[in-house]
Amino acid sequence: MSAATKTVSLPATLSQANGERSGQVQQFYGLFAREMIKTFRNPWVIAITLIQPFMWLAFFGGMMSQLPSAELDTFLLHAPAGTTYLSFLLPGVLATGMMAIGMFGSMSTIQDKRFGFMKRILITPTSKATVYLSKALGAAMRGLVQIPVMLVAAMAFGVKLQGSPLEWCGWILGLVFLGLGFAAFFLAITASSTDWQTPGVISNFITMPLMFASGAMFPSSIYPPWMRAIADVNPVGFSALLSRDVLTYGVFTSTDLLYLGYLALFALAMVLIGTLVASRYLKVE
Amino acid sequence: MSNNGLAISAHGLTKNYGKLVAVDHVDMTVPSGSVFGLLGPNGAGKTTIIKVLTGLSDITDGTATVAGFDVRREPMSVKQRVGWVAAEVILDDDLSGWENLWLQAQLQRLSDWKGRAEQLLAYFELTDRRKDKVGTYSTGMRKKMEIALALLHQPEVIFMDEPTIGLDPNVRRMLWDLITGVNRQFGVTVLLTSHYIEEADALCDHVAIIDRGKFVATGTPSELKARVKADYIELETSESITPGKLEAIPGVLTVRSQGNTWILRVSSAEEVLPRMFHALRTDGIRRINVEKPSLESVFIDITGKKIDQEGGEVQDYRKFYVNLRRARR
Numbered sequence: 080m081s082a083a084t085k086t087v088s089l090p091a092t093l094s095q096a097n098g099e100r101s102g103q104v105q106q107f108y109g110l111f112a113r114e115m116i117k118t119f120r121n122p123w124v125i126a127i128t129l130i131q132p133f134m135w136l137a138f139f140g141g142m143m144s145q146l147p148s149a150e151l152d153t154f155l156l157h158a159p160a161g162t163t164y165l166s167f168l169l170p171g172v173l174a175t176g177m178m179a180i181g182m183f184g185s186m187s188t189i190q191d192k193r194f195g196f197m198k199r200i201l202i203t204p205t206s207k208a209t210v211y212l213s214k215a216l217g218a219a220m221r222g223l224v225q226i227p228v229m230l231v232a233a234m235a236f237g238v239k240l241q242g243s244p245l246e247w248c249g250w251i252l253g254l255v256f257l258g259l260g261f262a263a264f265f266l267a268i269t270a271s272s273t274d275w276q277t278p279g280v281i282s283n284f285i286t287m288p289l290m291f292a293s294g295a296m297f298p299s300s301i302y303p304p305w306m307r308a309i310a311d312v313n314p315v316g317f318s319a320l321l322s323r324d325v326l327t328y329g330v331f332t333s334t335d336l337l338y339l340g341y342l343a344l345f346a347l348a349m350v351l352i353g354t355l356v357a358s359r360y361l362k363v364e
Numbered sequence: 365m366s367n368n369g370l371a372i373s374a375h376g377l378t379k380n381y382g383k384l385v386a387v388d389h390v391d392m393t394v395p396s397g398s399v400f401g402l403l404g405p406n407g408a409g410k411t412t413i414i415k416v417l418t419g420l421s422d423i424t425d426g427t428a429t430v431a432g433f434d435v436r437r438e439p440m441s442v443k444q445r446v447g448w449v450a451a452e453v454i455l456d457d458d459l460s461g462w463e464n465l466w467l468q469a470q471l472q473r474l475s476d477w478k479g480r481a482e483q484l485l486a487y488f489e490l491t492d493r494r495k496d497k498v499g500t501y502s503t504g505m506r507k508k509m510e511i512a513l514a515l516l517h518q519p520e521v522i523f524m525d526e527p528t529i530g531l532d533p534n535v536r537r538m539l540w541d542l543i544t545g546v547n548r549q550f551g552v553t554v555l556l557t558s559h560y561i562e563e564a565d566a567l568c569d570h571v572a573i574i575d576r577g578k579f580v581a582t583g584t585p586s587e588l589k590a591r592v593k594a595d596y597i598e599l600e601t602s603e604s605i606t607p608g609k610l611e612a613i614p615g616v617l618t619v620r621s622q623g624n625t626w627i628l629r630v631s632s633a634e635e636v637l638p639r640m641f642h643a644l645r646t647d648g649i650r651r652i653n654v655e656k657p658s659l660e661s662v663f664i665d666i667t668g669k670k671i672d673q674e675g676g677e678v679q680d681y682r683k684f685y686v687n688l689r690r691a692r693r
Binding site: 108116205206 | 418419420421440441443444446448450452454455456458459463466467468469470471472473513
């Protein structure tokens, strides 16, 4: 029996959410939840997100830990006793990891364009700004997945974690701001792209210089002046410094509040600029 | 909300991509509750018309109203009232059928949708697979799910872009039944694009034939076919005959030959056939095939080319009809 020959009664009317704002929140929630569901159902995404920073700790941190202590002391600039290079590196790896997750947000958007799903979204009364914001926050949240695994791995390597629960909330919030800012940035500059290669190329172009000119791997005091100038405004560096103060040194000073404020401003600026760009240039296909 | 009984109206609708004119000053009206077909070859502008009418693409020039709302000034109001079925099935394969419906409900800002979703799943016989990822569905099930998504928010108009392209005949027939059922039972206006002649003929109340961005003919399938004012008779004889003998039969308009096969363009096959039998009674008629006017012959009459032949001229009507007959076997 074909479906058309059946008589299934349907309700005469369907109610809709009241008010434009509640509608946009509902659309945002739907798209954000989709990003989360797709992330956690893809074992490869989870595996790579988790393994990549872990490899940084194991390979780079392991190698650097073997340097003579005098050399490390020079590098670490007379850090408190008991500070190992791994404990110095951990906050930097977490910060650079959050920078890289912006690329995944861009790739998710390009995938939706290439497989036509962006058309399915935008043929509903959903604005491009809502799509953009859901992708940006989804990417930032995905970056947080690496945190617990990184902390466990670091402890397994002998790192002693410092800081109170409140201070931890502060540095995690800083990481969220950093991830949101970079995800917003990546999504904005790839808004009109449908090429799979674009996010990777841009990521390679941006990630490496920002990672090294940040203080994430080495103290910025050893940099040449031009690199230090970049590090002085680089949000990756501010996130690394904030994380290092809390996790490695167990302090949270007024300077750290400034770091947090800077990261919040960075995220806000990127999201505002990105929303404007996406509203105009986000391509349907 | 309808506009004087019209689900869709457009005047001077134009869409340019750079220097390419994809839709060229199209005027169209689609009555509410009808099935309207855009028939034309690939690249004629059918999908572009759907994109501009649904607000996916900006209109370059002209005006369009869908479900009573101006597409340019009130695109979000239009989007609340239209559904869409893509040529290529577009679902999120990582989500289950129910999750796809849930996402569609969020995007359409529905607060009370679960009952309707369950009824749609029952209607399309998908209830048992609701928790499975749609990536595991068969082609026909995926198409059904896509139509269910399009119907969830109770749209006034559904746009179906080549709904049966690439499907095997059984699934295509099932979808024809579904499209007809959706139109009749739910009262939804359907605008579909197709380059399948028989699909437009079977489903549509009104058809617009489109070529190179322009409407070249509009009307009901019967009206369009009446424009051709000719039938075709394909004739094969055992004895050789002269064209003059065929041309002398009253009602025969033109005669073409290839070997022992003749293609006769006649005013009416019913009137000409008795005369032809009488005139050729000693010539050993081996085979006769009659082709009544179809939307394909309308398209050829108007554009001089087959509907699936982009840009090329039709030089041989016989070859076309032989191919058409083979395709129908």
